[in-house]
Amino acid sequence: MTRVRFAPSPTGFLHIGGARTFLFNWLYARKLGGTVVLRIDDTDTLRSTDASLQSILQGMEWLELDWDEQYYQSKRLQLHIDAAHALLKKGAAYRDFVPASTDDPKDHSETKVSWTCNPGERERSVEESDRLAAEGKPFVIRFRVPREDPKGVAFKDMVFGKQFRKYVDMEDFALLRSDGNPTYHLATCVDDGDLKITDILRGQDHLTNTFKHVLIFEALGYETPTFGHMPLLLGPDGSKLSKRKHGPIVSVTNYRDAGFLPQAFINFISLLGWSSKDNQEVFSLEELRAKFNAADILRTNSIVQFDENDAVNWAPPKAVWLNGQHLRSMPVEKLIKYVNPELIKAGWWQDEFEGDPDILKKIDAIRSRFNMLGEFQQRGAAYFCDEFPTEDKAVENLDKDNARELLRGLADPLEALADFSHDTVEATLRAYAEEKGVKAGLLINGSRAALTGQSVGPSAFEVFDLIGQEKAVQRLRAV
RNA sequence: GGCGCUAUCGUCCAGGGGUCUAGGACAGGGCCCUCUCAAGGCUCAGACACGGGUUCAAAUCCCGUUAGCGCUACCA
Numbered sequence: 001m002t003r004v005r006f007a008p009s010p011t012g013f014l015h016i017g018g019a020r021t022f023l024f025n026w027l028y029a030r031k032l033g034g035t036v037v038l039r040i041d042d043t044d045t046l047r048s049t050d051a052s053l054q055s056i057l058q059g060m061e062w063l064e065l066d067w068d069e070q071y072y073q074s075k076r077l078q079l080h081i082d083a084a085h086a087l088l089k090k091g092a093a094y095r096d097f098v099p100a101s102t103d104d105p106k107d108h109s110e111t112k113v114s115w116t117c118n119p120g121e122r123e124r125s126v127e128e129s130d131r132l133a134a135e136g137k138p139f140v141i142r143f144r145v146p147r148e149d150p151k152g153v154a155f156k157d158m159v160f161g162k163q164f165r166k167y168v169d170m171e172d173f174a175l176l177r178s179d180g181n182p183t184y185h186l187a188t189c190v191d192d193g194d195l196k197i198t199d200i201l202r203g204q205d206h207l208t209n210t211f212k213h214v215l216i217f218e219a220l221g222y223e224t225p226t227f228g229h230m231p232l233l234l235g236p237d238g239s240k241l242s243k244r245k246h247g248p249i250v251s252v253t254n255y256r257d258a259g260f261l262p263q264a265f266i267n268f269i270s271l272l273g274w275s276s277k278d279n280q281e282v283f284s285l286e287e288l289r290a291k292f293n294a295a296d297i298l299r300t301n302s303i304v305q306f307d308e309n310d311a312v313n314w315a316p317p318k319a320v321w322l323n324g325q326h327l328r329s330m331p332v333e334k335l336i337k338y339v340n341p342e343l344i345k346a347g348w349w350q351d352e353f354e355g356d357p358d359i360l361k362k363i364d365a366i367r368s369r370f371n372m373l374g375e376f377q378q379r380g381a382a383y384f385c386d387e388f389p390t391e392d393k394a395v396e397n398l399d400k401d402n403a404r405e406l407l408r409g410l411a412d413p414l415e416a417l418a419d420f421s422h423d424t425v426e427a428t429l430r431a432y433a434e435e436k437g438v439k440a441g442l443l444i445n446g447s448r449a450a451l452t453g454q455s456v457g458p459s460a461f462e463v464f465d466l467i468g469q470e471k472a473v474q475r476l477r478a479v
Numbered sequence: 480g481g482c483g484c485u486a487u488c489g490u491c492c493a494g495g496g497g498u499c500u501a502g503g504a505c506a507g508g509g510c511c512c513u514c515u516c517a518a519g520g521c522u523c524a525g526a527c528a529c530g531g532g533u534u535c536a537a538a539u540c541c542c543g544u545u546a547g548c549g550c551u552a553c554c555a
Contacts, residue, residue: 009555044555100553115481115551140553160484169482169551177553184555208483208550231485231548238547268491271504275492279503298492301548305490305506318491318505328518369517397515444514456516 002034003198006067007188009041010052012243013251014059016304017203017233020269024201024230026065027270027292036067037195042074043187059252063262071195073187080182083190083220084141084175092219093175095129095139096121100178116147117172141176143215153211158201158228158294165211173212189213193222201294204229204301205240228294231273232301241304249306249314258315259372261338263330264323268316272302282325324371332364339363342376348384359384362466365458382452383466393455394448403446404479406436410443411476420469422461429461450479 004025008018029036038060042048060067087093098118122144133139145167152166175186182190192200207229217224233241241250248254255265267283275298276283276291283291305316327335336359343349353359362383363376370376381388390398398404413428414420429447433440444460451463451472464472 011555041555047555096553138553142553163483165482171551174553179553181553183553188555203549204484205549205555209555211550229484234548236490240548271491273491277493279493281492281504300485302492303490316490316505321505324518371517393515439514441514448515454516458516460514 001198002029002032003037003196004029004034004201005037005039005192005195005197007039007041007073007191008056009044009047010049010056011044011047012052012055013248013253014056015241015243015250016252016255016269017241017250018056019059019063019252019265020233020272021202021230022060022065023063023266023269024274024292024294024297025199026067027289028199028201028228028294031289031292034198035069037197038067038070039191039195040070040072040074041184041188042072043077043181043184045074048074055251055253059256062252062256063266065266069195071191073191076187076191076194077182079194080187080190081176081180084182084186087143087175087219088141090219091126091144093141093143094122094124094172095133096142096172096174097132097137097139099138100140115171116145116168117142122172138178140174140178142172142174143212143219145170145172145215153214155210155214155224155227157207157210158199158226159297160204160207160229160299163207163210165208170211170215175216185209185212185216189216189222190220192225193217193220196223197225198223199226199228201228201230201297204232228297231298233272234301234303236303236305236307238303246306247308249308250304255315255319259342259374260315260319260323261326261330261373264326265319267322267326268319271318272304273298282322282329320371327367327370327373332360332367335367336360336363338373339367339376342373343380343384346377346381346384348381353384358466358468365462365466369457379454379457382454386471388453390449390453391455394453397445397449397455398479400442400446401438403442406432406438406443407446407450407476407479409436410447411473414464414469414476415473417469420464422459422465425464426461446479447476451475 006022006025008014026036028034040053042053084093088095096118098121122142147167149167152164153170154162154164157163173185174183176182210227210229214224235241235246239245243250252265256262263285266285266288270283270288270292271281274292274296277296280291305318307314340349340353343353366376366380366383370379398407410429410432413432414425417424417428429443430440433443445455448457448460448463449455451460451467457463458466467475
């Protein structure tokens with residue numbers, strides 16, 4: 001039984017890289033009928049906040065990807081501590097009484113020699129170690145890497161293939177800090193082992209950590225999961241995408257607020273570091289689930305092309321295009337779930353709209369020109385209410401020749417129409433144009449301007465049909 | 480410094496010894512369609528990091544260089 005996990009730390013909002021990790025794990029598990037576990041890695045009590053947790057949950061909810069089990073790492077603390085002591089008892093770990101180094105860990109000066117352990121600490125006898133501990137001397141528990149063994153750790157990565165690291169190149173990493181709290185490595189492995197996680201898809205930044213993790217799994221007697229490491233997401237400047245450096249633009253909720261459809265956002269991030277190999281780019285979630293294959297995950301980092309300096313058009317162009325694709329192809333019945341909130345926000349919503357086929361028809365007609373949900377608010381006024389602005393370009397169309405007078409005159413034959421439809425309106429308008437000796441285009445573009453206040457939009461005859469006879473006639477007479 | 484990982488158009492991805500005068504998508508230019516704007520169709524421009532090998536043949540395999548990234552914490 002496949003079990004995957006997504007383990008975010010609630011130290012900020014859900015960011016795009018986290019969303020992709022979640023998505024890939026979800027696709028992987030759901031394709032195999034497996035279980036998705038959400039584990040909140042909230043052991044960093046200093047940085048973890050409830051606001052962050054809520055924000056992450058909100059982001060995940062928006063994505064509409066579900067999970068089956070949920071845990072909080074902070075509630076599993078004793079398990080981690082017990083594991084550290086079990087390893088100590090087995091001799092797989094030892095106490096190190098040397099105080100934490102105050103050196104800057106970022107200092108990689110040329111003089112720095114590679115560090116593997118504090119001399120003398122791992123050789124101390126159990127009796128001596130126990131005695132010092134009993135005296136109350138602070139210590140850290142470290143994993144005893146079998147450095148005398150010339151071999152090393154090997155595992156097969158789903159993405160990167162065979163991986164190997166010699167024991168001599170590995171340091172005796174910490175398991176339990178001197179304050180009694182487990183390190184990330186320990187906590188994550190104990191939880192993954194205890195929760196019987198079978199497959200782990202995570203960021204490539206953990207590729208070299210995995211050697212340590214394999215050691216922990218084996219020493220603890222857990223089944224070692226299968227790993228797959230994904231390439232990192234980089235900012236336009238080529239540096240690793242981070243909240244600190246790239247700001248709120250990497251937040252998933254930002255995409256939601258910008259008017260993205262979750263399906264399109266998912267489609268977009270699925271294309272970052274993965275491809276179906278057949279050049280298909282537009283995918284529904286179902287198609288993704290069917291086509292996703294961890295072996296097809298790329299090994300190269302990819303740049304997310306957003307523009308942090310542009311408050312309006314910051315979103316990656318391809319994401320915007322994909323959103324348009326989804327906006328257009330999604331069944332309208334499904335789309336209204338995302339459009340209705342826009343109508344509500346704009347203040348146009350009326351209860352009669354609910355289930356009204358005319359509303360569906362309007363949405364269907366105007367959506368083909370939109371890329372973002374927000375455009376329904378920005379450019380949909382004339383279709384959903386009687387108060388709408390008239391754009392400058394539309395005014396120009398109305399001011400052409402004696403367009404206004406002609407349009408007012410056009411209202412009469414249209415009002416007289418018994419069957420008011422796209423075709424009858426077209427016939428009427430063209431006949432009227434001929435009668436008046438003007439080009440039909442003048443009245444066509446003028447009509448759109450009069451009915452919608454816009455110079456651009458759906459076919460004018462479609463607009464008549466959408467607006468309806470009564471209102472169309474009113475609007476023509478009002479020019 | 481040590482140990483790894485990676486390197487194809489501006490960006491995201493195909494191609495993984497001959498079918499490559501390197502394919503698709505986004506963005507950009509042009510044309511068509513057309514009542515406008517989109518959409519759609521067609522089209523132009525645009526890349527194998529560099530240097531050595533191996534081979535009849537290298538974008539593809541090997542080595543090196545360079546660059547980027549990761550790990551090298553009692554961060555995660």
